[in-house]
Amino acid sequence: MEVKCLLLLALFLLLGTHGGEAQPLVPAVMTFGDSSVDVGNNDYLKTIIKANFPPYGRDFKNQVPTGRFCNGKLATDITAETLGFESYAPAYLSPDASGKNLLIGANFASAGSGYYDHTALLYHAIPLSQQLEYFEEYQSKLAAVAGSSQAQSIINGSLYIISAGASDFVQNYYINPFLYKTQTADQFSDRLVGIFKNTVAQLYSMGARRIGVTSLPPLGCLPAAITLFGYGSSGCVSRLNSDAQNFNGKMNVTVDSLSKTYSDLKIAVFDIYTPLYDLVTSPQSQGFTEARRGCCGTGTVETTVLLCNPKSIGTCPNATTYVFWDAVHPSEAANQVLADSLLAEGINLVT
Known part of the structure; x- marks a missing residue:
């Protein structure tokens, strides 16, 4: 808690002011990846990997299911708010995207996507390569709204977040x-x-020029993974966690290499594995009571329209003490913990 307070104080001091209003630390936030950061792009796709229906969004603003795979805010929503943004990142495929939304950033993520394009194609999601093409299209739209010079300044100064890999595995x-x-x-x-x-x-x-990439979470601790691959055990699947740790080690080495290759690039790995593993293995220490099951339905296999839907039997009345919302995705309360970790590790990207 003390570290969090110091971090928030540092960010507050860094926020500039203009006309009495705090200004964001970066001009925009651009997000790429999978369901952990998708704010609604899949709403516009012909896919079953959607979350634009109850009980998703149950604790979101006005209790509206937006397409976020959560009961409320994602870790990236909370991070953007802390950086000074009042608006939630718009879904890029939204037909009503305005010039104002273009100026605060865009979300190109798609649930079911990953680094490996074939993963997205299996679920009729947007492959990462396609997300990059959408970003190129976004740049043209931004230039038309803000002018070429201002658009380039926004693109160079923005924070880019990549969150992928879990779906691939x-x-x-x-x-x-x-x-x-x-x-x-x-x-x-x-x-x-x-x-x-x-x-x-x-x-x-x-x-x-400012890129943050999330590590893999402890894959073997996801309720669905324990159900499908735990062979009756109620604990985390060590084999899957070992795979995630191996991948994360390779990612750290690669990020170090990239920072040396591009001298003017700020790049960092956001460690999701450690804070989520700590929540799962010691939930009571941070005010949680349930880490084995998600809130939705039985909490052991439910995700997306597949069993986590308005007819799901057994959905908990209060998700604030649950680490997971469904059998794969963290609750808003857990996302707050993850966002605190992201901010602590990524502060050098925005200063």
Whole structure:
């Protein structure tokens, strides 16, 4: 709590003022990745991987399900607010995206997506490569609204967040015989990290200079993973957690290499693994009571329209003490903990 207060104080002091109003630390936030950061792009796709219906959004503003895979705010929502933004990041595919929204950033993420394009294609989601194409299109729209010079300044100064990889493993590798019988998890990790490296190179060439990438969470601690791969155990699946840690190690090495390759690039890994693992293994220490099940339904397998829907039986009345909202995604309360970690690790990106 003391560290959090000091961090918030530091951010407050860093926020500039103009006309009596605090100004964001960065001109915009651009987000790429999967369901952990999708704010509604999948609402406009023909896919079952959606969250634009109750009980999703139950604790969000006006209790509206927006397409966020959560009962309330995502970690990136909370992070953007702390950086000085009042508006939630707009979904890029939203037909009513305004010039104002363009000026505060955009969310290109798509639930079911990952570093490996085939993961997204399995679920009719937006592949990461397509998200980058949408970003290029966004730049043209931004220039039309703000002018070329101002648009370039926004693009260079914005914070870019990439959150992917979990879907590649849980929704593809572990259930796809073609993958797990032809390559080891270590080899698959190398493949994903290579795609990540190319993605950063592309973003850099398009003007990005502040990039934060999330690590993999403890995959073996997700309620759905325990149900599907735990063989009756109620504890985290160590094999899956080891795969996640191996991937995260490779990611750290790659980020260090990229920072040396591009001298004017600020890049950092946001460690999601440690704070979420701590929540799962010691929930009471941070005010949580349930870490084995999600709030929605039985909390063991439910996610998206598949069982987490208005007819889900057993959904908890209060998600504030649950680490997970559904069987895969953290609750808003847990996202607050993750956001605090993101801010602590990424403060150098915005200063």
